[in-house]
Amino acid sequence: MGKTQRFKIKTFSSMWSFVSNIQDWFNDFSERRRLVRNFNLSARDSFVSSIAPTLLECSISMGESAYKHAFSKFMAGGFRIKALSGRPLKRQEMVSIAEVVLSNQELVRKLISLGWDTLEIHDNAGYNGIKYKLYDHSGISGMIG
Amino acid sequence: MNTIIQNKWLILASIEFLLIILLLIKLRKKRGVDNLENEILKSKGSSINMADVMNDINLAPSLYKKLSRVCHPDRFAGSEFETIANEIFQEVQQAEKNYAALCVLKKQIEKTFNLSIS
Numbered sequence: 001m002g003k004t005q006r007f008k009i010k011t012f013s014s015m016w017s018f019v020s021n022i023q024d025w026f027n028d029f030s031e032r033r034r035l036v037r038n039f040n041l042s043a044r045d046s047f048v049s050s051i052a053p054t055l056l057e058c059s060i061s062m063g064e065s066a067y068k069h070a071f072s073k074f075m076a077g078g079f080r081i082k083a084l085s086g087r088p089l090k091r092q093e094m095v096s097i098a099e100v101v102l103s104n105q106e107l108v109r110k111l112i113s114l115g116w117d118t119l120e121i122h123d124n125a126g127y128n129g130i131k132y133k134l135y136d137h138s139g140i141s142g143m144i145g
Numbered sequence: 146m147n148t149i150i151q152n153k154w155l156i157l158a159s160i161e162f163l164l165i166i167l168l169l170i171k172l173r174k175k176r177g178v179d180n181l182e183n184e185i186l187k188s189k190g191s192s193i194n195m196a197d198v199m200n201d202i203n204l205a206p207s208l209y210k211k212l213s214r215v216c217h218p219d220r221f222a223g224s225e226f227e228t229i230a231n232e233i234f235q236e237v238q239q240a241e242k243n244y245a246a247l248c249v250l251k252k253q254i255e256k257t258f259n260l261s262i263s
Contacts, residue, residue, distance in 0.1 A: 031189070042195035052203040071185065100201045103242040107198065109188035138185075 028073075032114050036060065055084040056097070063118035067133040073115030079134075080120040088126025097121050098130060102137040109138050200244040208247045211262060212237045216254050229257060 036058050043056040063077030081097060083089055098121050102108060111119075112134050122129025216237060221230040233254060240246035251262055 028189075035193070038193075038195045039198070042199045045196070046199040046203055052199065056199075056202070070182070096206065097202055100198065100205070100242050104193075104198065104201070106188065106191060107193050109185060110191055110193060113185045113189040 028114055032060065032073075032076075032116075035110070035114065057082045057084060061118075061120060063116070063120075064131055064133075067117045067131075067135070069112065069117055069135050071112060071115055072117045077115065077117040078120050079111055079116045079118065080122070083121070083123045085123045086125060087123070088128065089123040091128070091130070094121045094123075094128075094130050098132055102132060102134075105137075105139050108134055112138055197245060201242055205242055205244040205247060208244065208251065209237065209241050212247060212251060212254060215260060215262060216258070226258065233257070 039056075039058040043052065043058070046052040047055040059080050059082065060076050061078030061080040062075050063072070063079075068077060081101070083094075083097065098119060101119060117134055119132040119134055120129055213234065216230050216233045218227065218231045218234050221227045233250065237247070237250055240250060254260065255262060
């Protein structure tokens with residue numbers, strides 16, 4: 001194999017990996033949007049069918065820079081759940097919502113793999129909220145940070 | 146002169162040995178990270194039912210309270226159901242945030258203690 005041919009193969013493989021990286025980025029982006037949409041739809045359904053007393057709404061936020069890990073998305077690492085309660089939520093109420101999300105290891109791992117690093121819970125009336133580092137609740141031993 | 150040369154080679158050999166150990170440690174750490182990355186990336190394709198998550202948030206706390214009250218071991222102290230009540234109570238505590246698991250336990254409690262939980 002000549003030197004030029006080897007160079008061509010190397011260039012092609014690096015271009016191919018670049019293209020596949022872009023494709024992965026778009027796939028991740030659509031998967032993140034789908035997860036947020038599913039969450040909001042389910043929250044709306046349970047609120048309409050009066051299972052839930054408050055309407056929850058989920059969105060993507062910047063996240064906490066101290067909670068970043070190897071898979072964190074730049075400027076979009078926060079999974080924010082807002083409770084449309086109309087009154088300031090008590091800390092215990094926010095903790096109970098967070099505990100349900102954090103106790104679901106499959107969900108936490110999925111959130112981490114899709115680039116989220118912070119779970120944020122807050123209400124729409126008060127000024128307080130809570131933040132959790134998702135990686136601490138994934139049940140994985142080892143470092144990826 | 147001989148001893149100086151011998152010492153020189155000994156020092157070189159020990160440095161080399163340390164380098165090898167360091168590289169081995171680094172390789173082991175890298176393998177650990179790779180496994181971890183694979184483990185996390187595997188969960189990317191998993192599908193999560195958000196309706197279940199909503200049930201866990203909204204319905205699980207009230208059902209947990211009911212079940213933990215009904216099958217509390219203190220209620221069955223000294224009776225034949227004491228050990229079973231203990232086991233079921235522990236399972237209920239483990240499934241505190243899981244509505245689906247609590248529903249299964251509710252049926253089991255109703256069957257075991259011949260109760261109807263509304």
